[in-house]
Amino acid sequence: MLAKSIGILLALGTLVAFNACGLPAGAPKTLTKLTVGYTAAAAAHVPTWMAKDAGLFEKYGLDVEIIYTAGTKGAASVVSGDAQIVDGAAEHVVSANLAGADLVVVSSAFKALQQYLYTSKEINNVQDLKGKTVGITRSGTVTDFAMRWHLQRAGLVPRTDVAILETGGGAESLAALQAGVIQGAYLSPPITARARKLGFKELTNIYAEGLDYSYFSNLVRKPYLSANKDVLRNYLKAYVEGIALVKKDKARSKQVIGQYLKMTDEEDLEESYNLTGDVLEKVPYTNPAGVKLILTELAKMDPKAQTMRPEDVYDNSLVKELDDSGFIKKLYQ
Numbered sequence: 333m334l335a336k337s338i339g340i341l342l343a344l345g346t347l348v349a350f351n352a353c354g355l356p357a358g359a360p361k362t363l364t365k366l367t368v369g370y371t372a373a374a375a376a377h378v379p380t381w382m383a384k385d386a387g388l389f390e391k392y393g394l395d396v397e398i399i400y401t402a403g404t405k406g407a408a409s410v411v412s413g414d415a416q417i418v419d420g421a422a423e424h425v426v427s428a429n430l431a432g433a434d435l436v437v438v439s440s441a442f443k444a445l446q447q448y449l450y451t452s453k454e455i456n457n458v459q460d461l462k463g464k465t466v467g468i469t470r471s472g473t474v475t476d477f478a479m480r481w482h483l484q485r486a487g488l489v490p491r492t493d494v495a496i497l498e499t500g501g502g503a504e505s506l507a508a509l510q511a512g513v514i515q516g517a518y519l520s521p522p523i524t525a526r527a528r529k530l531g532f533k534e535l536t537n538i539y540a541e542g543l544d545y546s547y548f549s550n551l552v553r554k555p556y557l558s559a560n561k562d563v564l565r566n567y568l569k570a571y572v573e574g575i576a577l578v579k580k581d582k583a584r585s586k587q588v589i590g591q592y593l594k595m596t597d598e599e600d601l602e603e604s605y606n607l608t609g610d611v612l613e614k615v616p617y618t619n620p621a622g623v624k625l626i627l628t629e630l631a632k633m634d635p636k637a638q639t640m641r642p643e644d645v646y647d648n649s650l651v652k653e654l655d656d657s658g659f660i661k662k663l664y665q
Contacts, residue, residue, distance in 0.1 A: 364394050364563050369401035369409050369418040372469070373502060373593055374520045375604035376548045378585055379441060379612065380419050381592045383574035385584075391573075392566035402501065403470040404428075407435060410551055416560075417567060421547035422618065423626045425645050427472050430636050436557060437549045437646040439568055441575065441612050443619040445545035447478040449536040450527045451516040452509065458486035458535070465495040467505040467517035474547055475505075475518040478538055481629060506530070521607045522593060522600035529599075539611070546622035546646070557647060565650050572654060575612050576663035585609065614664065615655050618646035 366389075370377040380398065383389055389396040401409045406418035407428040418424075425435040455461060461483070468475040480490045488494055497514055499505040505517035506527055516535070519527055528534070550571065557564060578585045586601040595601065623642040631637040654660050 361393065363390060364566075366394055366396045366417060366563070366567065367399060367415045368396050368567075369399050369406045369415040369420075371401055371403055371406040371418060371420040371424070372474075372520070373400075375522060375589045375593065375608045376442065376446065376520070376612070377419055377592070378578050378589055378608060379548075379571055379574035381574075381588050382577050382585065383570040385588050385591070386574070386577055388570035388573050388577075389567070392570045394563070394566055394570065396567075404472045407433070407551060410435060410553055416552065416556060417564075418551045419548060420551050421474050422545075422549050422623050422645055423472065423474065423477055423547070423630070425549075425551055426623075426626055426630055426637060426640065429640070429645070430630075430634055434554045435551050436554045437546065437551055437618050437623075438557065438564060438648075439571065439616040439651050440546040440549040440618040440622075440646075441616045442548045443544070443546065443613055443617075443622060444539055444611075445474070445478055445543045445547070445622075446539040446607070446611060447474060447518040447520055448524050448534050449478075449482065449516060449538070450506075450509065450519050450524070450532045451535045452512070453531065453533065455515055455533075455535060458482060459488070461486075461516055462488055462493045464515040465497055465513065467497050467499045467508050467514040469501050469505065470498050474545075475502075477545075477626070477629060478518045481543070482536065482538065506532075521604040522589075522595060522597075524607070525597075525600045525603040544619055544621040544625050546619045546626070549618060549646075561650065565653065568650050568654060569659065572614075572616065572651075572660050573663055575614060575616065576660075578609055578612060579614070579664075582609065615651065615660050617648050617651050617655075620646075 406420040407424040409415040410418050411433045422437050428435050468479050483490045499508050502523040506523050508514045586605050589604050620642050623645045627637050
């Protein structure tokens with residue numbers, strides 16, 4: 333009888349220990365599946381790519397599939413549920429929400445607009461573009477915002493004084509420049525290096541002007557944020573650790589950029605890293621001033637944007653948690 337009682341107690345002890353641990357030692361951990369999109373063939377998406385390449389998502393309990401969702405298609409993929417997170421721009425959230433969506437930005441790796449206006453040789457200033465044609469990737473994208481802002485600042489009316497052509501992508505904009513179809517386009521690394529090799533001039537560097545903006549931003553649906561804060565917190569842990577790894581390991585970063593952008597040219601890789609690594613925010617808070625500017629500019633085309641507040645567009649709470657806890661600071665010690 334005593335032996336039987338001891339056996340029952342041992343069995344119960346084993347069951348309690350199993351339940352307390354959740355899984356027996358050595359058992360594989362169940363990972364939460366996520367689909368994450370990125371919106372441009374641009375090196376600034378490298379924190380997402382690095383987190384995937386370095387196994388950081390798995391480290392924080394996530395099984396992440398990365399897909400390419402060009403331009404405003406990224407926001408649409410989150411709305412449809414094809415992706416849970418998209419690395420895009422705050423402007424995509426504003427445009428989608430004005431159309432009835434419920435998106436929110438939870439982090440932004442860039443707090444200023446990083447775009448470079450390249451033009452044909454005969455263009456010496458922005459005013460010279462009057463009567464010409466310029467290229468953007470797609471309406472509603474960062475290139476569209478930058479072009480409209482710069483033309484208006486120069487006293488030109490977009491689509492009236494200057495024709496605007498949607499090319500579909502940065503490489504396509506460069507091809508249109510080569511063909512003489514357009515006389516100017518906003519480009520980003522690595523396309524910038526290729527443009528210079530072909531003899532096009534960098535007319536303006538909008539980043540050097542310090543124009544407030546928020547992009548390379550992680551976008552999610554508001555209901556998803558409310559219901560999956562632990563998942564998103566772990567995603568952002570992997571993401572900010574990816575930023576730290578990019579800043580620390582240039583060689584690996586160039587390798588990852590080359591892998592995702594399918595390029596091997598050393599000059600392109602060097603420019604991509606140099607124009608990205610130093611600019612990435614260690615603590616990726618979304619810039620309220622940048623969101624305010626986006627709303628102001630979009631209100632010129634859609635008055636409904638005047639009714640939207642910056643805080644309707646972003647939620648910095650999870651980044652603040654990681655910041656306040658010292659998690660991000662430890663990544664650089």
